[in-house]
Amino acid sequence: GAVVSQHPSRVICKSGTSVKIECRSLDFQATTMFWYRQFPKQSLMLMATSNEGSKATYEQGVEKDKFLINHASLTLSTLTVTSAHPEDSSFYICSANRVTHNEQFFGPGTRLTVL
Amino acid sequence: SQQGEEDPQALSIQEGENATMNCSYKTSINNLQWYRQNSGRGLVHLILIRSNEREKHSGRLRVTLDTSKKSSSLLITASRAADTASYFCATDTGFQKLVFGTGTRLLVSP
Numbered sequence: 001g002a003v004v005s006q007h008p009s010r011v012i013c014k015s016g017t018s019v020k021i022e023c024r025s026l027d028f029q030a031t032t033m034f035w036y037r038q039f040p041k042q043s044l045m046l047m048a049t050s051n052e053g054s055k056a057t058y059e060q061g062v063e064k065d066k067f068l069i070n071h072a073s074l075t076l077s078t079l080t081v082t083s084a085h086p087e088d089s090s091f092y093i094c095s096a097n098r099v100t101h102n103e104q105f106f107g108p109g110t111r112l113t114v115l
Numbered sequence: 116s117q118q119g120e121e122d123p124q125a126l127s128i129q130e131g132e133n134a135t136m137n138c139s140y141k142t143s144i145n146n147l148q149w150y151r152q153n154s155g156r157g158l159v160h161l162i163l164i165r166s167n168e169r170e171k172h173s174g175r176l177r178v179t180l181d182t183s184k185k186s187s188s189l190l191i192t193a194s195r196a197a198d199t200a201s202y203f204c205a206t207d208t209g210f211q212k213l214v215f216g217t218g219t220r221l222l223v224s225p
Binding site for chain 1: 118148156203211212214216217
């Protein structure tokens with residue numbers, strides 16, 4: 001089956017530092033990946049759509065300079081939270097769209113805690 | 116907000132009972148999907164129903180879709196303790212962008 005991995009699974013950082021989260025499709029190519037954030041006991045909110053070889057498309061209200069997205073290859077997208085603050089603490093989940101199937105495959109998520 | 120709504124927000128039942136969750140959405144859709152999420156984990160895709168379908172089955176899962184009412188329901192029959200999780204509906208309005216519902220937290224007690 002299609003597998004999407006995320007690294008790291010958990011990260012704790014100090015306020016003001018930057019954190020990079022990787023999302024990889026392990027056994028298929030993904031021209032499009034999506035980044036979501038989820039606060040405790042809440043739903044997933046789409047942050048941005050990551051397209052291989054082009055700039056990401058951000059949802060309304062998401063700061064593109066704070067959440068940098070790079071889709072370097074057909075199997076890797078990265079989300080960098082720049083100058084992280086405690087309010088950025090959240091669960092970040094990526095998903096990858098396999099073109100041959102009308103289905104998104106989700107990564108296991110990354111728990112970010114900013115102290 | 117385009118986010119869909121689900122009800123109930125929380126549901127507590129005994130093993131063996133059926134669990135029904137409802138989802139309402141706001142815009143036209145290509146398809147509607149249901150996902151399951153165990154606490155603090157990623158999402159598991161359960162079932163997809165296309166906009167021209169009215170009902171779909173997968174094992175103990177039954178999904179209905181009423182596009183005229185912009186609503187869907189997920190029925191889990193003969194529930195098990197292992198079904199305890201949060202369940203989300205998600206609508207695909209095009210370009211594979213998913214809009215998630217608010218979720219239902221299901222607790223199945225032995």
